[in-house]
Amino acid sequence: QLQxxxxxxxxxKPSETLSLTCAxxxxxxxxxxxxxxxxRQPPGKGLEWIGTIYYSxxxxxNPSLKSRVTISLDTSKNQFSLKLTSVTAADTAVYYCARxxxxxxxxxxxxxxxxxxx
Amino acid sequence: xxxxxQPRSVSGSPGQSVTISCTGTxxxxxxYNYVSWYQQHPGKAPKLMIYDVSKRPSGVPDRFSxxxxxxxxxxxxxxxxxxxxxxxxCCSFAGTYNVFGTGTKVTVL
Numbered sequence: 001q002l003q004x005x006x007x008x009x010x011x012x013k014p015s016e017t018l019s020l021t022c023a024x025x026x027x028x029x030x031x032x033x034x035x036x037x038x039x040r041q042p043p044g045k046g047l048e049w050i051g052t053i054y055y056s057x058x059x060x061x062n063p064s065l066k067s068r069v070t071i072s073l074d075t076s077k078n079q080f081s082l083k084l085t086s087v088t089a090a091d092t093a094v095y096y097c098a099r100x101x102x103x104x105x106x107x108x109x110x111x112x113x114x115x116x117x118x
Numbered sequence: 119x120x121x122x123x124q125p126r127s128v129s130g131s132p133g134q135s136v137t138i139s140c141t142g143t144x145x146x147x148x149x150y151n152y153v154s155w156y157q158q159h160p161g162k163a164p165k166l167m168i169y170d171v172s173k174r175p176s177g178v179p180d181r182f183s184x185x186x187x188x189x190x191x192x193x194x195x196x197x198x199x200x201x202x203x204x205x206x207x208c209c210s211f212a213g214t215y216n217v218f219g220t221g222t223k224v225t226v227l
Contacts, residue, residue: 039218047156047207047218047221048218049215060215061215062119062215063119064119103152103210103216104166104170105156105166106166106175
């Protein structure tokens with residue numbers, strides 16, 4: 001059974017960089033079938049797709065976040081990461097890592113709350 | 119990259135049917151059969167309920183069904199049950215990225 005687990009700081013200061021990692025178990029991120037990505041949900045609000053990465057390293061980002069987002073793979077550790085620069089309070093959210101199959105999110109991590117505050 | 123439009127809330131009595139609409143544009147819902155639906159209970163991660171407009175993953179009750187017409191997709195819940203009370207989100211492929219709907223709260227009366 002595939003499992004995804006997010007990790008990273010729960011508190012980030014404004015203007016700094018948010019960094020999260022997703023450890024994958026029960027499956028390989030080197031699979032040519034799937035994409036690996038991030039989705040976030042501000043408290044009390046809806047879901048927002050952030051972006052995905054393919055095993056080849058190709059990345060696809062939400063146009064509204066593209067200038068601040070980087071998603072990368074670490075195949076040696078079977079994990080992938082998210083970096084979001086120049087964060088503000090509007091970036092406070094639960095961040096989910098996920099697996100996508102033909103744009104369908106079929107596996108989700110449990111989510112991790114990241115608060116942006118000084 | 120605007121969010122797809124969903125009704126804020128829908129409600130129904132146990133056993134009834136409810137329909138949640140998801141309206142996009144010709145650049146997303148109208149162009150691709152990659153529409154999926156997710157159920158989210160409070161404090162939990164979303165769960166896939168429908169993919170590719172109308173396909174059901176293994177384990178999802180057949181009370182849940184999906185369809186699409188033009189730029190609008192729909193999720194139908196038949197025979198509403200108490201455990202169906204949750205937030206529901208649609209999602210569509212939009213060429214190089216995905217876009218989620220605004221979300222709908224389903225209340226079982």
